Amino acid sequence: MERNTRQRGAIRRAFQRADRPLSTQEVLDQARDEVGGLGIATVYRNIRALVDESWLTAVELPGEVPRYEVHGKAHHHHFHCRHCDRVFEVPGCVSSIAEIVPPGFRLEAHEVVLYGACPDCGTA
Ligand SMILES: [Zn+2]
Numbered sequence: 001m002e003r004n005t006r007q008r009g010a011i012r013r014a015f016q017r018a019d020r021p022l023s024t025q026e027v028l029d030q031a032r033d034e035v036g037g038l039g040i041a042t043v044y045r046n047i048r049a050l051v052d053e054s055w056l057t058a059v060e061l062p063g064e065v066p067r068y069e070v071h072g073k074a075h076h077h078h079f080h081c082r083h084c085d086r087v088f089e090v091p092g093c094v095s096s097i098a099e100i101v102p103p104g105f106r107l108e109a110h111e112v113v114l115y116g117a118c119p120d121c122g123t124a
């Protein structure tokens with residue numbers, strides 16, 4: 001019981017520290033430092049429970065393993081670094097997006113994913 005609480009706490013802190021969407025493997029890598037012997041199945045189980053509790057939300061990018069982020073953030077998009085495979089949060093939106101909607105169509109939702117190199121990977 002106490003061990004479960006410690007595992008859950010370490011997983012939550014991994015998300016709070018990262019402040020970007022994390023894959024199950026990334027959570028494992030980070031939370032393992034805090035809770036030795038943590039396994040991928042335990043991380044999966046806890047992430048599922050945190051999604052059920054609406055503490056986490058799944059971030060689904062085309063062709064990618066799911067990432068998860070803390071639920072309830074304001075409208076935003078994601079940047080996928082093609083070099084280190086990390087996903088980052090892009091605050092805000094493209095204000096002109098409604099302008100490309102053809103006449104007669106009603107826009108209800110949109111997905112925008114940015115791809116490139118993060119500051120750590122750079123271009124040099
Ligand atoms: Zn990168």
Ligand SMILES: [Zn+2]
Nearest residue numbers: 076092093094
């Ligand atoms: Zn948007």
